Amino acid sequence: MKNAQATINQTNHRINWFQKFLLLCSGGNIHILRKTPSEWNKFAGIGGIVLFTAVFATLSAAYAMYTIFDDIWASIGFGILWGLMIFNLDRYIVSSIKKTGTWWNQILMSIPRLILATFLGIIISKPLELKIFEKEVNKQLNTIIQRNKTELQKQMNGRILQQSGPFDTEKKQISDKIAQYQKSYDSAAVELEKEILGKQSTLTSGKEGFGPNAKRKQELKEQRRKDLENYQKQVSTRLEYLDKEISKVYTNLETERKSTETFEDKFNGFAARLQALDELGKNSAIIATAATFIMGLFICLEISPVLVKLISAVGPYDYLLEKTENDFRLYSKEKIEKGNALTDFRIDNFKDKLKP
Numbered sequence: 301m302k303n304a305q306a307t308i309n310q311t312n313h314r315i316n317w318f319q320k321f322l323l324l325c326s327g328g329n330i331h332i333l334r335k336t337p338s339e340w341n342k343f344a345g346i347g348g349i350v351l352f353t354a355v356f357a358t359l360s361a362a363y364a365m366y367t368i369f370d371d372i373w374a375s376i377g378f379g380i381l382w383g384l385m386i387f388n389l390d391r392y393i394v395s396s397i398k399k400t401g402t403w404w405n406q407i408l409m410s411i412p413r414l415i416l417a418t419f420l421g422i423i424i425s426k427p428l429e430l431k432i433f434e435k436e437v438n439k440q441l442n443t444i445i446q447r448n449k450t451e452l453q454k455q456m457n458g459r460i461l462q463q464s465g466p467f468d469t470e471k472k473q474i475s476d477k478i479a480q481y482q483k484s485y486d487s488a489a490v491e492l493e494k495e496i497l498g499k500q501s502t503l504t505s506g507k508e509g510f511g512p513n514a515k516r517k518q519e520l521k522e523q524r525r526k527d528l529e530n531y532q533k534q535v536s537t538r539l540e541y542l543d544k545e546i547s548k549v550y551t552n553l554e555t556e557r558k559s560t561e562t563f564e565d566k567f568n569g570f571a572a573r574l575q576a577l578d579e580l581g582k583n584s585a586i587i588a589t590a591a592t593f594i595m596g597l598f599i600c601l602e603i604s605p606v607l608v609k610l611i612s613a614v615g616p617y618d619y620l621l622e623k624t625e626n627d628f629r630l631y632s633k634e635k636i637e638k639g640n641a642l643t644d645f646r647i648d649n650f651k652d653k654l655k656p
Contacts, residue, residue, distance in 0.1 A: 315340070322347035325387075326605075327395025329621060336616040343617070346605045350390045353601055357424045358383030364427040367570045386420060393417060394605045399618040410610050414603055421599035428598070429591050430573045433580065436587065440576035456557050464549045471542045474535050481528040488521040 315323065315333075319340060323333050325347030333343060362379025366372060393413045399406070430437055581588035 319344055322351070325351045325391065327391040328617065329624075332617055332620045332624065335620060339615050339617040342608070342612060342615070346394055346608055349601065349605050349608075350387065350394060353390055353424070354383045354387035356428065356598065356601070357386035357420075360424045360427040363431050364570055367427075367430070367573060386424070389420070390417075390602070390605065394609060397606060397609045398621075399609070399612070399614045406610060410606055413606050417603040417606055418599050421602035422595060424602070425595040425598035426574065427570075429594050430570075430577060432594065433577060433587060433591070436580055437573050437576045440580050441572060444572070444576060444579070452557065456553050460549060460553055463553075464546045467542045467545045467549075471539065471546075474539060474542075478528070478532060478535070481524070481531050485521065485524040485528050488517065488524045491517050491520075 320330065322344040323330055323340065326343040327346075327350070328339075328343045333339060358379045360379075361382035362375045365378045366375035369375065393416065397406070397410060397413065577591065581591055
């Protein structure tokens with residue numbers, strides 16, 4: 301029995317470089333795995349999933365950063381950094397699951413890891429969804445931009461009415477006053493014409509020719525013309541001021557509108573694309589279903605290593621791992637007990653020397 305145990309502990313099978321790489325990706329103990337070749341396929345599969353999840357995370361983060369910074373090198377750098385972080389995190393999640401203890405204990409220990417893996421799957425899937433539906437997202441972005449511009453124009457019109465309203469009101473009052481003076485002048489001119497032509501009315505004598513009545517109406521017409529001209533001269537400066545203020549309001553708001561529209565035209569960042577994708581999902585059941593399946597695919601990909609470790613039977617690797625850890629626990633306990641005993645012996649010896 302001892303010889304068989306020694307054979308198990310000392311046997312080291314050769315692993316090619318690719319297998320070794322996948323086994324390292326799985327988070328398994330490579331020294332123990334060398335002694336358990338029957339576990340290589342399982343751990344290589346887990347390592348492959350972890351590796352490809354990290355690759356997808358790199359592509360996802362790089363695309364997300366490119367939509368934000370529009371710099372390919374910065375996007376590639378951040379994508380690689382994010383992929384390495386996801387790789388390390390997935391590797392830790394898988395390696396932290398131990399096949400020891402009861403089934404329910406393993407389930408309880410796996411729940412936080414499954415939740416974390418699900419969250420990571422959602423994070424990884426979103427940028428890739430944006431890339432997959434890029435054409436549809438761009439079209440929806442244009443719709444959102446045009447909608448924002450229309451809303452902006454409505455707001456500008458309201459502000460124009462608010463800021464130029466007092467000037468327009470005063471200008472209208474002056475125009476109405478000028479119209480009244482003009483109407484009085486036109487009325488006096490008509491009466492003078494009727495008086496000269498001898499047309500009978502309540503305001504004319506009915507006698508043809510330029511008589512005393514016509515002379516008085518001529519004077520009245522001249523007086524009303526002077527009143528009109530005097531008022532026009534009086535308010536001309538004020539009208540120029542009002543026109544300038546109204547023009548200033550339009551100019552300032554038009555400049556602001558163009559500046560805001562420039563920003564609206566650049567409304568194509570990551571958050572804007574997420575908004576467009578969300579609206580596409582609400583407007584199209586097909587896109588919503590496809591996006592849900594893509595997200596579900598990445599969630600399944602992310603949690604699959606945890607599920608594989610959870611549902612797989614206890615194998616030679618798990619037994620050797622438990623033995624190795626138990627050996628360290630026993631060694632540590634033995635050292636602690638020896639240290640405590642030695643300390644007690646020294647204390648007792650010191651007390652004996654103090655006695656008279």
